[in-house]
Amino acid sequence: MTEVLLAGLCTLDILQLVEKYPADNEKVTALTQTVAAGGPATNAAATVAHLGGTATLLTAVGRHPLAAGIHADLTSLGVRLTDLTADDPGPPSVSSIVVSAGTGNRAVVSTNGAARSISPLPDLPAVLRDISAVQVDGHYPELAVAVLTEARRQGIPTLIDAGSWKAVTPALLPLLDVVVCSADFHPPGITAPHDIAHFLTDSGVRWIAISRGPDPLLRWTGSDFREQPVPRTPVVDTLGAGDVLHGALTLAVARRWPLTDASFAEALDEAAAVASRSCASFGTRSWMSASRSSRTDSC
Template sequence: MADTTTTQGGRRAAAAKPPYVQCIGAATLDTVLRVPAIPPHGKVLADACAVFGAGMASAAAASIARLGGRAGIWARIGDDEAGGRWRADLAGEGVDVSAVRVVPGRRTAISTIVVDAAGERLIVPFYDPELSRDPSWLPLASLAGAGAVLVDTRWPEGAAAALDAARAAGVPAILDADTADPDVLRDLAARADHVVCSEPGLALLEPSGDLAALADRLPAARVLAVTLGADGVRWIADRVSGVLPGFPVVAVDTLSAGDVFHGAYALAVAEGRGIPDAMRFAAAAAAIKVTRFGGRLGAPTRDEVDALLTGDAG
C-alpha cells in the first residue's frame, strides 16, 4: 500500500518517499573507549565503552537514516563475527545492506578509538589486505534512481566506479575527501562534482589550503568545501564563495562528526536544497553529534537538527 497523507481538504494523497542516497566505502566494527586523557605510553582505564558497526561511508549512511532519509551501503566485509555484527547494526539503523559483499575467508575491518575528555581521539584501524578490491559486482545501473551518491576513500576502486556511474547518470557525485594516499585522493576528486574535504584532506589536495586554487585544478567539481571543526565550514559553489561559522557547542566526542556532516550534506543535496542551506543543515547535524559520546551513535534526528537551526535563526 502506498504511503498517504491528508491534504487540507481531507483527501488522501500519496506521500513522496524521502530521497535515497547510495553510500560506498568503509565498513568497520568500532570499539570506542573514553578516557580522562590519552597517555603517551603505559596504561589508562576507560570509563565508558561502545561497540558498533561504522566506517566513514557506513556512518554517513546511518546518519542519513536517522535524519529521515533513505540510505544504502555498498561495502566489503568478511564472513566473520565482526562482519555479522556490522551488518546487523547498520540494518538496525534502517540502512539497506542487501548489496554488501561478504568475502569468504576474509576479515572485516576493525577499529579501536580512544576518546579523551576534550573530545579528541586516537584511531587505530585494521583493514584486511587480502579483502578483494574488485568493484565489478557493484549494481551501478541502480544509481540512476538515487538522489545522490556519497563515497569515501577507503575502497578507491569501488569509489571510482560509483562516482563515474553517478556522473554519467546525472546524479550528484559526492566525495568525502579525507586523509588517503595523495594519488588516490586526487584521482577520486577529479571524478566527483562535490568534493567535501577535511582539513588534512584539503592539505593533500592543495597544500596552500586555498579552495580557489583547488577549484582551478578541479574544473569539473561544482562544489568544493572544507570542514573546519569548531570553526565551521568554507566552500566554493559554482565559483561563488561561502562561509559558515561553527555552532557554539561543547565537544564531548568528535569521532564521526565528519561522517555525520557528509551524510547530512548528501541528504540535503538529494532533497534539492541550495548549497548554503545544505552546508548549514550538515554543520548543525555535526554540531549536535560532537556533544555526545559514542561516535556515529550520537548522530541526531531530523527534529533535533531542525530545533537547533530554528533556535539559531531566532
C-alpha cells in the same frame, strides 16, 4: 523517500572513554564503552538513515564472527547493506579508539581495508537506478571509480568525503560534482585554500567547500570564499563528526539537486548543524538517540 548510495569503508569500531590516555605499560579503566559499525561511508549512511533518507551502503564486511556486530548495528539503523565480500572468511577492519573525557580528543589504531579487494563489482546500472545522490570515501578505489562513473552516466549528483589526499583522488575528481574537503586535504604541493579551490575547479568540480572543525566552513563561490558559521555545542567526542557532516550533506544535496549558490549554502548549514549535534555525546550513535528524544519532547 530520498534514496542515497554510499560506497566505501566499513569497520567495527570499539570505543573506550577514559579520564586520561594510558602511558606505556599502563592499564586504565574505561568510564564507558560502545561498539558500532564505523568508517566514513558507513557513518555517513547511518546519518542518512537517521535523517529520514534511504541509505544503501556498498562495502566489504565478510562472514567472520565479528561481522555479526556490524550487521546488527546497521540493521537497527535501517541501513541497507550490500556486502561485496560476503563469502570472505577474514575478519572485518577493526578500529580501536580511545577518547579523552576531558577534551573530546581521541587516539585511533585501525586497519583501513586496503588488504581486502572487492571483485566482482555489482550490477551498478541496476543498483543506481532509483538513487538521488552518491557519496564515496575513496577507500576501495576500483569501487569508487566505478560507482562515480555510472552515477555520472545516469546524471546522479556525486560527492566525496575528502578527508585526506589519496592515490586514487586524481581519478575521482573529474567524476565529482561536490567536494567538501577537510583542512587536512592537500593536493601535492598545494596548501592555501584558494589554490586548493582553483585546483578542484580546474579538475571539473563545481561545488566546493572546506570544513575546519569548529571554525566556519569556507564555501567557494567561484571567485572567492564565503564563511559559514558552524553551530557551537559542548564537545564530548568529535569522532565521526566529519562523517556525519558528509552524510547529512549528501542527503541535503539529493533533496536540493540541481544546486544553486543559495541551495548549496543551505545544504552546508543543514549538514553543519547535524555534525555539531553529533559532538555533544560519546560515540557515533548516542547523538541519534538524543536527537530522537528531543523531537519526541517537542511534540
